[in-house]
Amino acid sequence: MKPTASQASELPAGLRRDLSDIAGPGGLLTDPADRWPYGYDNSQRHILPIAVFFATDAEQIPPLVALCNAHRLAITARGRGTGTTGASVPAPGGLVVSFERMRQIRRIDAADRLAVVEPGVLNQTLQEAAAEHGLFWPPDPSSAAFCTIGGNLACNAAGPRAVKYGTTRDATLGLHAVTGAGAAIRTGVATTKGVVGYDLTRLLIGSEGTLALITEATLRLTPLPETKRTLRALYRDIEAAADAVAAIMAQPVTPCALEFMDAAALESVRRYSDPGIPDAVRALLMIEVDGPAAGMDAAVASIARAARNPGLMDLGTAHDAAEVEALWKTRKALSPAMRHLAPKKINEDIVVPVSQLAVLIAGLERLAEERGIRIVNYGHAGNGNIHVNLLLDPAVPGESERAEQCLSAVFDLVLALGGTLSGEHGVGLVKRPFVARELDPAAIGLMRAIKRQFDPNGILNPDKGLPEAAKD
Template identity: 60%
Template sequence: MPLPAALLDTLRDIFRDDALSVAEAERLAYAYDNSRLSASPDAVVFPTEHAQAGALVRACREHHVPLVARGRGSNTTGATVPVAGGVVASFERMNRILRIDTDNRLAVVEPGVLNGDLQQALEPHGFFWPPDPSSAPWCSIGGNLACNSAGPRTVKYGSPRENTLGLRAVAGTGEGFRCGTYTSKGATGYDLTRLLIGSEGTLALITEATLKLTPKPSAVRTLRATYTDVGAAARAVARIMAQPVTPCALEFIDDVALKLARDHAPDAGVPVAGALLMIEVDGEPDALPASAEAVAQAARGDGLLELRVAETAAETKALWSARKALSPAQRKLSPHKINEDVVVPVSRLPELVDGVKRLAAKHALPIVSFGHAGNGNLHVNLLPRDDAERERAHAALAELFALVIALDGTLSGEHGIGIAKREFMPLALSGETLGLMRGIKAAFDPDGILNPGKLLP
């Protein structure tokens, strides 16, 4: 259904020249994300300033037209697919780094800044922003905030929620507001900053973020441990996280994933093992050997096959070979892979890994597990190769979520909910909790125009 003529006239006043498009090719380009789901919007606009975002929301509210904020579309849950049509607001042109303040360890950025571009800008100052999803070279800060996207460094440095001081945004009412602080401490009212992070654009459009920076460590040491089976590796994760030295990365790869990587890249040196842990510790050069030894000691135990420590950059690259070969290997096996990012308490990782093995056997389906084990956050990838396996994969998915909840876990660690996991939200949250969330949604977005059909069941 086309947009009302009066709304189009208003949008043309707000967004001049090529900042507004209703052309079919442009609309198709913004109809999908990395979930492979798709729905065409009626128009695409490209804000470049906060005032435009406010005027856009007010115009869409007046005409009761859906509005979906978009970063670079790298999310995997359909969170930016405009399922109800309407307007997509792509923030890719709102991409300025406004301020880098090393004295106060903060940076102020617009939402369209790419994660990788921010890291490059911070490098000469000796700082970094900890969230580092695998899509960092092409995902935006706004998208990172919308889904609380994190990455391997979360185990030591935290997610966007722990690394964002404040936001500027526009609520679904069209009102602009600021929340948070420019300080590392604050106890002034409700924490709206953390509320907006992870809300997937259902409450407000973020137009500016004040990010907490961290000094870049001087050195990193990489270790790789292989084990006889996934249980032994999972128990090692629990030991590593129970000692005082927190690794800056602790990645788990199961035996199915290792075989896939070997088959895809036979010359990459991927080891034969029941499971593998990639471990990194960072810090000052003088302290690093002791830190690495403390983590290595915890990694040793029943089921350890080999523990290797990289001494050079080339050795570090070689140790990471299995992880690097994994994504292309999965794509080759199954273009229809279902990529989940469930989380359980670290102590229950062995039960999760064993449960995933049982699901793979029960449903006769390839399932690969790897991911950020230090947080208990595993990427469980179901890899159906034909229509029959796709049917079984959806049944297995429901059982996976039920298993995770039974282990005191939750549905997502960093991918978010979007469309893909909406129906499972009542598994994770009580009716009372979901009711409070709907009340919050109504307060921010009384007409329900912001990203409808996402997150809340």
């Protein structure tokens, strides 16, 4: 059953009073100007919520969900809105539940290497607190200074370190959450082993708030490495770079980051600044290696051997902070460079098997030429997670339509190579129309049944993630 309160533009007086009673003083926004900023995320899509509820305590969530069920009021959970797929954009007339005020680190247990946190804690805040104990939490998205742990859990965020340390799913031990039926549940364990019952923790992570509202997380921490080295490899073509990626990932030393930029990305930087990289370079790899200081020279040598092939033009290694900064200069210049090249971009984060990287980039170059759309590619080559950026100007007649057609072809290419449509950004609204291309009908049907079991009235983040159901 669909929520029905979404047809209203203002809260009924009784519902407003009941929500205020649960929220407490200053915990409910109803003025349109106040709730406007909570209607969008980094996808740039916007829907004005009917109200914004600030959660401050886990005990508020069951009565809140019960009230919203009674009124069929849709709920969309929100952290800081850094997501790119529209997952935290509310349903029309729906309620936004912001967890930004639940930002307490309940405890860090160095002996058991875990942290217990509320969902509004910023990723960087947790990293700084864990570092005081010689630990870190592996997920490191580029928005770490601004994104919340709850948001990381919602889309299974990762970042460069995932190539060695895994994603949010791999770094989470257990959760406290409230289902769409209003039931408070505890999932997972506080240990690194545990097989009692189904793995609801991994099910909830990446579900984008469609199954339950997470109120607490127990996270697995990892010891900080003693040291780190940075390398930059320049190649004459994408095939050589892809061969190097495969070779690096096949040898015993796993890098903690293996980042990639293609020819279009390098050309974008050259138009914006002088990166000091010869024009003949057509692909770049940034490689970071961490671990014990005693074995670092040998680890770097192993990585360097794997990176060398006939297409390698230059391999540089940084030994101090200044040299590290110099090597990262080109990669850091990419984002501002793209802002100068086009007024809009479609940013996707697809994943293919590492062995298919060269075929993927060649196919993307072909699509760019055929569709007349500039495509810039970079990302986490070590696990085949590439950020595909389609640059366009909506003011040019027909360009937006060509870009959408090109995006559809990009997804077809990714799936043909045995890949997936989303690595760490989630599905939300943006990728929802394409999900049925990757998942078979039986799997989608099973997922719909799981959704109904967790959320029988369909009030949690409706119309996100799974494709639209066929009309009878």
